[in-house]
Amino acid sequence: MRNRKEALVRSILLENYESYYRLAFSYVHQEADAMDIVQEGACKAMAKARSLREERFAGTWIYRIMINTAKDYLKRYEKEREILREDMIASPEQGEVDPELQEALDRLSVQEKTLIILRFYEDKPLSEIAEILQENLSTVKSRLYRTLDKLRRELT
Amino acid sequence: MKHMENQEHVKELVTEEMKEFTELEKRILAGKETYQRIPVPEEMEQRIRRATEGSGKIHRFRIAAAVAAAAVVLVLLPNTGADVAYAMGNLPVVGRLFQAVTFRDYQFESDHYNADVEVPQIVVEDMAEERTESTTAETETAGKENDMAAAETEEKETETAEESQGLQETVEQVNFDIDQVTDRLIEEFKESAQMEEGYGTLEIHHETVTDNEKYFTLKLSVFQAAASGAQSYRFYTIDKQSGQQVQLRDLFQENSDYQEVMSEDIRTQMRALMAEDEMNMYWVDSEDMPELNWQGLREDQNFYFDADGNIVIVFDEYEVAPGYMGAQEFTVEKAVFEGMLKG
Numbered sequence: 001m002r003n004r005k006e007a008l009v010r011s012i013l014l015e016n017y018e019s020y021y022r023l024a025f026s027y028v029h030q031e032a033d034a035m036d037i038v039q040e041g042a043c044k045a046m047a048k049a050r051s052l053r054e055e056r057f058a059g060t061w062i063y064r065i066m067i068n069t070a071k072d073y074l075k076r077y078e079k080e081r082e083i084l085r086e087d088m089i090a091s092p093e094q095g096e097v098d099p100e101l102q103e104a105l106d107r108l109s110v111q112e113k114t115l116i117i118l119r120f121y122e123d124k125p126l127s128e129i130a131e132i133l134q135e136n137l138s139t140v141k142s143r144l145y146r147t148l149d150k151l152r153r154e155l156t
Numbered sequence: 157m158k159h160m161e162n163q164e165h166v167k168e169l170v171t172e173e174m175k176e177f178t179e180l181e182k183r184i185l186a187g188k189e190t191y192q193r194i195p196v197p198e199e200m201e202q203r204i205r206r207a208t209e210g211s212g213k214i215h216r217f218r219i220a221a222a223v224a225a226a227a228v229v230l231v232l233l234p235n236t237g238a239d240v241a242y243a244m245g246n247l248p249v250v251g252r253l254f255q256a257v258t259f260r261d262y263q264f265e266s267d268h269y270n271a272d273v274e275v276p277q278i279v280v281e282d283m284a285e286e287r288t289e290s291t292t293a294e295t296e297t298a299g300k301e302n303d304m305a306a307a308e309t310e311e312k313e314t315e316t317a318e319e320s321q322g323l324q325e326t327v328e329q330v331n332f333d334i335d336q337v338t339d340r341l342i343e344e345f346k347e348s349a350q351m352e353e354g355y356g357t358l359e360i361h362h363e364t365v366t367d368n369e370k371y372f373t374l375k376l377s378v379f380q381a382a383a384s385g386a387q388s389y390r391f392y393t394i395d396k397q398s399g400q401q402v403q404l405r406d407l408f409q410e411n412s413d414y415q416e417v418m419s420e421d422i423r424t425q426m427r428a429l430m431a432e433d434e435m436n437m438y439w440v441d442s443e444d445m446p447e448l449n450w451q452g453l454r455e456d457q458n459f460y461f462d463a464d465g466n467i468v469i470v471f472d473e474y475e476v477a478p479g480y481m482g483a484q485e486f487t488v489e490k491a492v493f494e495g496m497l498k499g
Contacts, residue, residue: 010208017204022194035200040478042207047474048448065448072437072478098187120184121191152180 008058009049013042016059020066023117027070027110033077041069060131063118067132071110104154112147119144252323252396253281254372256364259331262342269349269356275338276362277331278374278392280323323399330392330401334376337390341380357381365460365468370396373460387483388472391458405455407467412496419452422469422486426476438477438484450476465490 013020017038024041025034045065052061105113111133118124118132130140259277264270338360345358359379366373373393380388393402400406408414426438439450458470471477471484 013204013208017200018196021196021200022191025194026191031197035197035203038200039203039207042204044448044474044478046208051448051451068442068448069478075434076437098183101183101187116184117191120181121188148177148180151184152176155180155183156176 005052005055005058006046006049008055009045009052009062012059012062013045016062017042019122020063023066023114023122024070026105026113026117027074033073037070037073038066040073041066044069057131060128063132064134067110067114074110100155101151104151107154108147108150112143112150115140115144115147116151254364254367254394254396255279255281256362256374258362264345264349266349269345271342271345271349271358273338273342273358273360274362275360276334276374276376278327278372278394280327321399323394326394326399326401330374330394334392337376337378341378345380365391366393366462368461371402371461372396375460389458389470389483391460391470393460403456404453404459407498408493408496409498414493414496415453415455417496418467418469418488418493419450421488421492422453423450425486437481440476462487467493 020038020041021034024037025031028034028037041062045062048065052058105116108116114133115129118129119126124132126140126144127137130137133140135143256276256278258274260275262271262273262275341358341360345356348356357379358381359377361377363375363377364373365375371393373391376390376392378388378390394400395402395406405414423440426440429436430438430440439448442449453469458472460468460470462468467488467490469486469488471486473481473483476484
């Protein structure tokens with residue numbers, strides 16, 4: 001039983017680590033930091049695989065662990081270097097299509113940014129996002145709406 | 157009429173806003189390709205593989221160590237500290253000296269790999285034995301002689317034969333298991349060192365953390381690292397009177413709620429530490445992911461007694477906090493649990 005859950009978590013991690021990495025990278029804009037976050041999240045997920053109650057939620061559960069790990073990480077490092085927040089607003093990277101949008105995205109909170117990324121870049125249905133963020137569907141909808149509204153006002 | 161116009165106006169506004177939203181959504185979606193092209197370093201795959209395999213390794217070790225839980229070889233060694241303890245203690249003198257000695261070691265060093273392993277064995281000496289004998293035994297490092305000494309010592313046991321039988325078995329079992337666990341880790345290390353890819357470290361050390369009139373506790377610490385490190389600890393506590401190995405639950409009266417009481421004490425400490433410094437992070441009180449919260453002490457939780465008789469609870473990495481916090485120790489004051497201890 002335990003091994004089955006561990007095997008399941010392991011296979012999901014191996015299948016999706018690139019998505020986790022990109023999500024982490026979009027928070028920290030640093031290869032090394034993003035890798036640390038994903039690795040740490042993976043270790044945590046493996047260590048806690050047994051506490052996973054419903055196997056069908058393993059995917060959203062791991063996402064949640066990754067996001068929480070990133071949050072812990074940001075909290076910790078922001079304390080270490082107050083300026084980090086500035087660093088984390090990416091300077092336009094090569095081939096950046098829409099630097100203005102990118103900047104606006106970087107000014108969002110982790111929560112808001114996660115919503116945008118999962119919805120638009122990872123094509124997750126709102127119901128799955130609600131599951132990942134442990135919110136009910138209507139909360140997620142209204143939060144997404146508010147986030148878009150914020151972006152809209154910033155960009156016009 | 158007025159009313160109608162107003163409605164029209166609102167409708168227009170809404171439509172205008174909708175348009176802007178649609179534009180924005182399009183704009184965001186235009187960035188999707190850029191997002192998906194964020195390059196993922198090759199190293200990430202290796203690290204995720206190690207993270208997922210690594211945990212399996214730690215797990216295997218845990219099982220082995222849990223079985224390993226009880227070992228003692230009998231050797232004669234002088235221990236002045238314990239002499240003093242016996243002299244001062246007004247408890248029934250158990251009459252044996254416990255000690256952990258490095259039984260064998262393993263060292264390896266290459267460009268990318270290094271190992272520093274000391275394999276301990278627990279030895280128990282009858283206090284009645286001659287000092288001269290002790291000294292001889294101390295200088296012997298090879299294992300077989302120790303076994304011989306153990307057998308000899310045991311033959312000489314006369315008084316509490318039954319007890320020492322139990323103790324002898326306990327000690328042998330612990331030592332056997334320490335051997336097995338360390339052998340396996342060394343084999344794994346050798347295999348990966350032969351492949352010569354990546355980096356690897358294996359460190360195994362031991363320490364006697366408790367040696368009082370009642371208990372003897374050996375701490376075995378294992379640090380195993382590939383791309384990421386894994387630190388884990390095993391504690392072997394032997395009740396000197398019964399000769400049995402002791403787990404946390406064995407200390408307490410049958411129906412006492414020691415788990416709850418001590419867990420709550422530790423949670424309080426965690427909260428205080430988190431309030432003190434935001435860098436401190438423990439898995440406690442998370443509303444977001446309650447299933448990640450620490451579920452409280454296990455019956456076989458790692459522990460030892462400190463010099464003041466308080467219980468020190470030891471957590472491995474990831475057990476109660478994120479990895480960067482490392483392994484954690486919490487001291488639960490004697491006053492908290494004293495009333496629940498077995499007579």
